[in-house]
Amino acid sequence: MCGIIGYMGPKSVVPILIEGLKKLEYRGYDSAGIAVVDKGHIQTRRVKGKIHSLEESLQKSPLNGSYGIGHTRWATHGRPSEENAHPHRDCTGQLVVVHNGIIENYLALKQALKKEGHTFRTETDTEVIAHLIEKKFRGSLEEAVRAAAAELEGAFAVAVLSVEDPDTIVAAKVGPPLVVGLGDNETLVSSDVNPILAYTQNAAFLEDGEMAVIKPEGVKFFDFSGKPVTKKIEHLTWNPLLIEKRGFKHFMLKEIFEQPEVVRDTLLGRISLDSGKVRLDEIGLSAPLLKHVRKALVIACGTSYHAGLVGKYFLESLAHVPVEVEYASEFRYRDFVIDKDTLVIVISQSGETADTLAALRACKERCAAVLAITNAVSSSIARESHGVLYTHAGPEIGVAATKTFTAQLTALLLLALNLGQIKGNIDQETSYALIEEMQRIPHKMEKVLARAKAIEDLASRFVSFSHFLYMGRWVNFPVALEGALKLKEISYVHAEGYPAGEMKHGPIALIDEKMPTLAIVPKDKVYDKLLSNISEIKARAGYVLAVAFEDDAQIPQHVDVVIPIPSAHPLLTPFLTVVPLQLFAYFIAAKRGADVDQPRNLAKSVTVE
Numbered sequence: 001m002c003g004i005i006g007y008m009g010p011k012s013v014v015p016i017l018i019e020g021l022k023k024l025e026y027r028g029y030d031s032a033g034i035a036v037v038d039k040g041h042i043q044t045r046r047v048k049g050k051i052h053s054l055e056e057s058l059q060k061s062p063l064n065g066s067y068g069i070g071h072t073r074w075a076t077h078g079r080p081s082e083e084n085a086h087p088h089r090d091c092t093g094q095l096v097v098v099h100n101g102i103i104e105n106y107l108a109l110k111q112a113l114k115k116e117g118h119t120f121r122t123e124t125d126t127e128v129i130a131h132l133i134e135k136k137f138r139g140s141l142e143e144a145v146r147a148a149a150a151e152l153e154g155a156f157a158v159a160v161l162s163v164e165d166p167d168t169i170v171a172a173k174v175g176p177p178l179v180v181g182l183g184d185n186e187t188l189v190s191s192d193v194n195p196i197l198a199y200t201q202n203a204a205f206l207e208d209g210e211m212a213v214i215k216p217e218g219v220k221f222f223d224f225s226g227k228p229v230t231k232k233i234e235h236l237t238w239n240p241l242l243i244e245k246r247g248f249k250h251f252m253l254k255e256i257f258e259q260p261e262v263v264r265d266t267l268l269g270r271i272s273l274d275s276g277k278v279r280l281d282e283i284g285l286s287a288p289l290l291k292h293v294r295k296a297l298v299i300a301c302g303t304s305y306h307a308g309l310v311g312k313y314f315l316e317s318l319a320h321v322p323v324e325v326e327y328a329s330e331f332r333y334r335d336f337v338i339d340k341d342t343l344v345i346v347i348s349q350s351g352e353t354a355d356t357l358a359a360l361r362a363c364k365e366r367c368a369a370v371l372a373i374t375n376a377v378s379s380s381i382a383r384e385s386h387g388v389l390y391t392h393a394g395p396e397i398g399v400a401a402t403k404t405f406t407a408q409l410t411a412l413l414l415l416a417l418n419l420g421q422i423k424g425n426i427d428q429e430t431s432y433a434l435i436e437e438m439q440r441i442p443h444k445m446e447k448v449l450a451r452a453k454a455i456e457d458l459a460s461r462f463v464s465f466s467h468f469l470y471m472g473r474w475v476n477f478p479v480a481l482e483g484a485l486k487l488k489e490i491s492y493v494h495a496e497g498y499p500a501g502e503m504k505h506g507p508i509a510l511i512d513e514k515m516p517t518l519a520i521v522p523k524d525k526v527y528d529k530l531l532s533n534i535s536e537i538k539a540r541a542g543y544v545l546a547v548a549f550e551d552d553a554q555i556p557q558h559v560d561v562v563i564p565i566p567s568a569h570p571l572l573t574p575f576l577t578v579v580p581l582q583l584f585a586y587f588i589a590a591k592r593g594a595d596v597d598q599p600r601n602l603a604k605s606v607t608v609e
């Protein structure tokens, strides 16, 4: 995830920005930059690579400044490069901006601005913000940012400065976090509290639709209509671990809440809202090779295997390609049959799982190509595959995979659309409609997350239960498996996931009042089938909790508890149905006093068999 830092105060700004960026490194990045104001002029320095490269560059040719902004970029669209690194300038070079998030309408804005004579240097969405503020600027940076924000769609946390409105940093937020540190005669703005705590424990967290106007004499807060806002000043603790958790009790909970931003980041720059096309040139597999592919073989472990099972539905529905999904630990020892028409897709968030790496090596020379879907740039699996499709989830600290799962689903959806387009198996209208729907998923995830307290209260009622059954059908069958895995791996409670159609073939014998069932019941083509499975459970004194559409008026009469989610395209419901199950598992584990982030016997990456 990108990181933002800004400083206004009496101290020399360059060391403060560099130290601040170092404290944001854990968020994951591949380029960095700063912009400082020195005697009325903006000086910028940007590097591809790590902050030590920025420091080396500054040692060779130092910068001085009285205030400034900095940024760490996790490349989401457009390769990591100095040119694509933030801060980005407007045409005049008198204004710079750093940004975290996705501007969904950046293409339309860019075309309009180009027609008005603006010249662009990069393919980033961020640069559009700089030119839009330039267009709106009439002397007040605050007013120009406010006017520009009104035209931006999507998620953006920005910090902006202009020498035409000196001694001012303006920050604005919709989506990704921004926090303002109120020091003694100095003010900072950052993506999280970590960089701020070296200067002050007093901070104000911007809400969506709020701005901070930072000047040498202090900071003022406004909403996007210009109305002053009184902010609660939080007194922050000094626990660095807690800081990195941004106030969340566990990394896992923070990462569950990061999922909307992670989906946005994984989509960023890979879809064109104009044409409905998916662009995945970056994966390094040619269109002719992909066009030739006749089937797909997905190989993974654990949660990544569950993502692969969801991906099977995406690929079959959108690319009309037959798909097998295999556990790496089993596949690698089979006398498997594979041919040059098969695309092997290995999924691994760590990129280091021994079984998955071994399976990759076993079939690499016998298939059409191996494509890795991974979160770890330059990991072993990434390096040994023919092509790589990176998820952009940022580092996942909690052992239980959450945000990397939904990031993998995002990557698999993009791959299915791309393959379908290359093979001519999906029409533009269908593709456009799905992309339109996918753009709304992060916001719908945020609506589910907003109900976390209700899920926590519900989980409290089940803390002492020792067995759970999870069931789903069609594209949500793998989500039942994932929900069960989450619960068992962090709370040590037994849970099983099943295709609901299998209940009569055995599992229904387990049902009694001591074994609650979590049913995943979105209104899709198998909804009625699932209702019958539920009624069979209810007829045997089973307790049923249903993850279902919030506007489903029928489901409450069939189950004991409804966990509501927004309605969504049938293929996309896993992005939403998994979130309450992650939260349910988290709260049960936390209330059982389990070591949620480091569950017993488990490692974040299983690099040995």
Ligand code: AGP
Pocket: 301, 302, 303, 304, 347, 348, 349, 350, 351, 352, 353, 356, 399, 400, 401, 402, 489, 603, 604, 605, 606
């Ligand atoms: C999931 O919560 C577990 N941490 C585990 O099943 C994990 O998904 C599995 O070990 C695969 O890891 P990978 O994605 O890094 O290959």
